[in-house]
Amino acid sequence: MDGITKVTKKGVVMHACPLVRHGLMHFLSTQLPEITFQVAESFSAMGRIPGLVEADLVVSDVRDDEKDAIEGGNWLLWLQSIRNDKPMVVITDLLSDEQMAKLCKQPLISLLALQTPEAQLREQINRVLSGDLVISPTLYMSSTTASVDLELEPLTDAEQRVLKLMYQGYSIVQIAEQLCRSAKTVSTHKYHLMRKLRARNEVELFARIEVIH
Numbered sequence: 001m002d003g004i005t006k007v008t009k010k011g012v013v014m015h016a017c018p019l020v021r022h023g024l025m026h027f028l029s030t031q032l033p034e035i036t037f038q039v040a041e042s043f044s045a046m047g048r049i050p051g052l053v054e055a056d057l058v059v060s061d062v063r064d065d066e067k068d069a070i071e072g073g074n075w076l077l078w079l080q081s082i083r084n085d086k087p088m089v090v091i092t093d094l095l096s097d098e099q100m101a102k103l104c105k106q107p108l109i110s111l112l113a114l115q116t117p118e119a120q121l122r123e124q125i126n127r128v129l130s131g132d133l134v135i136s137p138t139l140y141m142s143s144t145t146a147s148v149d150l151e152l153e154p155l156t157d158a159e160q161r162v163l164k165l166m167y168q169g170y171s172i173v174q175i176a177e178q179l180c181r182s183a184k185t186v187s188t189h190k191y192h193l194m195r196k197l198r199a200r201n202e203v204e205l206f207a208r209i210e211v212i213h
Contacts, residue, residue: 011037014046014060110134137206153196162189
């Protein structure tokens with residue numbers, strides 16, 4: 001024995017639908033073999049998992065058979081507030097503007113769409129584990145937003161290209177590679193996008209995408 005102990009990371013997956021739960025478990029176990037996942041069919045069952053607070057990754061929907069999306073979202077917010085800077089991924093197809101705003105205020109909660117293609121979901125999960133905060137644009141493109149001032153400053157062609165790639169889920173570095181520009185240049189375009197569309201974060205930025213269509 002060389003005296004080195006392999007550390008196994010722990011993950012928790014909660015989804016009320018057995019088929020979705022099984023699919024998520026298979027996907028996550030395949031993509032993240034270094035993490036041992038436990039499954040739960042409800043928030044109540046997840047709350048009974050030993051060591052939940054210390055889990056390296058929690059993946060959950062915002063609803064189960066007992067709690068609706070609002071109550072479930074509030075439960076997840078409480079859980080994340082005591083989890084000691086560990087990431088949480090909410091994978092769902094049901095979020096209101098109010099729920100999204102609340103979840104986005106809590107550090108280390110990423111919001112991913114349930115119908116995300118596998119390759120893109122894999123990339124998003126890897127970004128989460130690398131410390132990024134990831135928000136799927138498809139979750140809020142269909143949601144209603146406050147009225148937007150139509151006198152917004154127009155976007156340049158370069159800014160529109162960057163916005164389109166951001167909407168597709170690409171990171172700043174990936175956009176820079178695709179456009180053959182530096183990451184600093186792409187970040188500058190993003191800064192101007194936020195300013196011109198009067199967005200405080202990426203949620204608001206994508207919610208205002210209809211302005212340029």
